[in-house]
Amino acid sequence: MTSGTGTGHWDDATARAALLRLFEAGVRAADPLTVLAPHLPEPPTSGRVVVVGVGKAAAKMALAVEQAWPAVPLSGLVVTTHGADLPDPPANRRIPVRFASHPVPDAHGAAAAAEILAAVRGLTADDLVLFLVSGGGSSLSTLPAPGLTLGDLIAVNRELLSCGAPIDHMNCIRKHLSGFSGGRLAVAAHPARVVTLAISDVPGDDPAVIASGPTLADPTTFAEARGLVAHYRMRLPDAATRHLAEAAEETPKPGDPRLAGTELRMIATPMASLRAMAAEATALGLKPLILGDALEGEARELGRALGGIALSAATHGLPVARPAVLLSGGETTVTIDGPAGEGGRGTETLLGMALALAGTPQVWALCCDTDGIDGKSDAAGAIAAPDTLARARARGVDPRAALTGHDSTGLFRALGDLVVTGPTLTNVNDVRALLIG
The missing domain is CATH 3.40.50.10180 (Glycerate kinase, MOFRL-like N-terminal domain)
Structure with a gap:
């Protein structure tokens, strides 16, 4: 249950707290009063x-x-x-x-x-x-x-x-x-x-x-x-x-x-917030790697790609060795091609990540909108953990069906994993962090 020691053994509560600290640092860097x-x-x-x-x-x-x-x-x-x-x-x-x-x-x-x-x-x-x-x-x-x-x-x-x-x-x-x-x-x-x-x-x-x-x-x-x-x-x-x-x-x-x-x-700007998140990650003993501030594309596909990069880091130590955090920003898109549930760009990206990671141990992820509202939901985004898919299935929720039906926010709401901040009164777009412990 350590953090910042390089042992690669983080517990769930510590990892979640670290991700929230990173998000808060990114929002602070865009605070108009500052x-x-x-x-x-x-x-x-x-x-x-x-x-x-x-x-x-x-x-x-x-x-x-x-x-x-x-x-x-x-x-x-x-x-x-x-x-x-x-x-x-x-x-x-x-x-x-x-x-x-x-x-x-x-x-x-x-x-x-x-x-x-x-x-x-x-x-x-x-x-x-x-x-x-x-x-x-x-x-x-x-x-x-x-x-x-x-x-x-x-x-x-x-x-x-x-x-x-x-x-x-x-x-x-x-x-x-x-x-x-x-x-x-x-x-x-x-x-x-x-x-x-x-x-x-x-x-x-x-x-x-x-x-x-x-x-x-x-x-x-x-x-x-x-x-x-x-x-x-x-x-x-x-x-x-x-x-x-x-x-x-x-x-x-x-x-x-x-x-x-x-x-x-x-x-x-988004990059200024990502740099603030990277500085916070360093203070937590994590090696930050900023992948870019303008990552676009279909939300679920970007989530799958980012999950693949995190899987490589967890398995091979590339492109960065653990303990590390992969940071990115940018605006994804969600193409509505049928009935839609309680979706959102951030949570749809996050569910794509979770499915790509398939329960890989010691990898947690956060996707949030810095304005505090992901799409039309009441949440900024959510956090995914190694056991996210298992917990969803135990509740009778099919993660792939939720992704297909654009009901990612509904899935994370059912798990109690939404990040709810209310309006932050700023906006430098979505930020994403994948923590490899």
Whole structure:
């Protein structure tokens, strides 16, 4: 039951506690109250400061700005998910917080996006717009382009969530149906200076993909969006199909003079959180190996591949000798091809791992979303142990059937192995840790 001794004999409780410590370290590294203030620009000597934002971290990012600039007059608003407010919101909140639905958009998000656009219009070159953006912003600021309805975009969003497309492909389509994203917020704010503070939740940290890039030039086109719809065989509402075909108003492209006054500052990333997890692993006596921060693909298939790497480490000491931990990040996809149970990207990846490991002794795994919510469940993710498959079968749950039926969260819930944190008020995507004791 030792840890950090190199003996290769960890007990279950110690391994689980270690994995939770690693996850907590990754989330701390993306905490806006810690990482945001050093990236703030100097406030303008004359002119207004308008703070607007979208995403799962919006409320905490806004609080960080308020704390860093106690004497600076601030206006604006941010929008985040229902339930993602601060535990004790300040009574004298200077930046109002709106709430909307994720991952399926709603009227509250559309209204908040329209309100944000109104807040930045009519500014001058002396004014500063501070845009706070984090994961989830695309759904939270879903504002239909002219000629489309919110119902159209809700139908499009459901197709996107079920077709298995990676986030950059999803957001290419979203940008070309939106009145807010793909650089349109920055165009509305012109000629004010626009500084974007971003928490990345996308593979490769492409800022134009985070929340569909409301303040950044969009290199994608209507033609690309149409090609992706065809590739994934999406069935869009007629109005959305017509809008993509007409291509009446392209998104602002690199070099657009209306975007000349924009600046991006990345304040938290998946790799920064993985490095924090690696440092925590070293403190626990584990040799960390970061496999990458942009591992994508079908969740169950990535889980099988990661399980295979852990099996090699446990059996052969390669690519790292025990005691060790394999760390990775990135956003997987889940293709819904029939009735679905209580699934989630993280738990589906984790169940794929468990099946690949097939009860290999001394290997535990954690897959969690750093925002605290895996898919539509109430859990951040789960932990798998060497006896996970045996315990599931003893309860009459077939692990392979659960994977096929996208009911991975239901399986881990039945075993009491979910990791429940509630909203963390940040988001640098999924993190995964495989501990080889």
